Amino acid sequence: MEDINQLVTIRKEKLKDLYDQGINPYPYGFDRTHQTGDIKKEFDTLEGQNVAVAGRIMAVRKMGKASFCHIQDMQGRIQLYIARDKIGEERYTLFKGLDIGDFIGVTGLVKKTKTGEISVFADSMTLLSKSIRPLPIAKEKEEDGKKIIYDQFSDKELRYRQRYVDLVVNPHVREVFVKRSRIITAMRDFLNKNDFLEVETPVLQPIYGGAAARPFKTHHNALDMTLYLRIANELYLKRLIVGGFDRVYEFAKDFRNEGIDRFHNPEFTQVELYAAYKDYNWLMDFVEQMFNYIANEVNGSPKIHFNGHEIDLTPPWPRLPILEAIQKYTGKDVSSLDENVLKKTAGELNVEVTPDMGVGKIVDEIFGEYVEPHLIQPVFITDHPVEMSPLAKKHRNNPRLVERFEPIIGGKEIGNAFSELNDPIDQRARFEAQMQLRARGDEEAQVLDEDFLRAIEYGMPPTAGLGVGIDRLTMLMTNQPSIRDVLFFPHMRPEK
């Protein structure tokens, strides 16, 4: 690619000048003693002390014989005062040739400037890395306590494609991803404290299963066989329950070959966990506690702000069977689960129904249209029709339902759980029903997994299982409107 960019050309010339002066613009390291945030936090003890800091130059105010600049590290920014008489003429000339985006290391005294800003007054300065491509640098001004940002790097496409730039110049973006990491850490802590074992299972699977979705297909050359990228890890984790690991979980990258929108990315992260000897009632208690724990760890409060709502995750959350929920929000009684009644009801509600849709699907449509958007505060929607849930155990009081729940927060389901089906005869029948759907053209119907059936034929204890979408949970906890805002590198079309 020809570089028509004059700015890059100029910087490359600067690089050459540096080499000519015997300066290595890419040295091997720098011994820093403090990060920027620590200096600000511990200013009272550090004032007048010598420190060494390093970071990227983000703003600069140059004057004839002294300059100010801000450098940025992982914790934030700090101002440096660079005076010619302090660091020497040669170094000062070097500094004046530097650009926003360059990395430097500085040693010096911690002091406040006349205007009260904590700063490092440099007595030495080292160039740590020369940047040859200009950053789209934003400038900020505070006015009446409000931050006005100029020339913000805001083009969404560029932000997603060049996330490295986004992270450098948009500090709030970094916070989202720090929180994402904390959410996962908190969840892992909570699970470990509750005797769960973190495990890993195959991403490349000869038979995909555990969810209703189309897979990505690939090929293993040496074995000359088709493999699928997993759409879920459910069936493998349950094999481990069979094997005697009573509590397991995995943070899994799953892959689904489907559309992309603000709730869906082709690869996404899901935690699945399984607990032997427990049912879905126990698991609802557990989920409430876990979410409450995470919110407290990450945000310091069980209350979160999402999309203009304040949402309180404090347990207990209401539990509402899906059929009752539909009755409550539409006034229609669909508890008969009669297909004709359901189709008529859907018609009255202007919910589009196609001939191939069964009972479960129609219920799901009505629910999605009339109920789900209203469920802002956390609620467990329970006891779905059996047709939609081939891996869930039948409800102890009603064989047309399963013991399943979905935690719904902010008008969106962010998980799915059930009392796991461990009856091998029933499981085989459910798979066969799915295969019939598949034969009729439902590409998302689940595939019969003979090895999984063999496993549970050996016997699987009663088990409760849960999947939680980490991306959606992060959206919720960080108040982000799109999955692309909680993925470092969301899927994009090829560039150009």
Place this chain on the structure above:
RNA sequence: GAGCCAGUAGCUCAGCUGGUAGAGCAGCGGCCUUUUAAGCCGUUGGUCCUGGGUUCGAAUCCCAGCUGGCUCACCA
């Protein structure tokens, strides 16, 4: 897949009902030892998304396309 919106300098944008392309910031040169959107003086920089059409003349109007964003649909 449908609707709406957008594409002009490295970034953020202006450019009306057609008259030969602008600002701020960044960059470059100069001045400047407490600045913080530092300031002052000077200055470089453009396939106006692409291709057609209308016109004496198109960034601007028309048509087609490309790319992207948002919304809806699809999608656990």
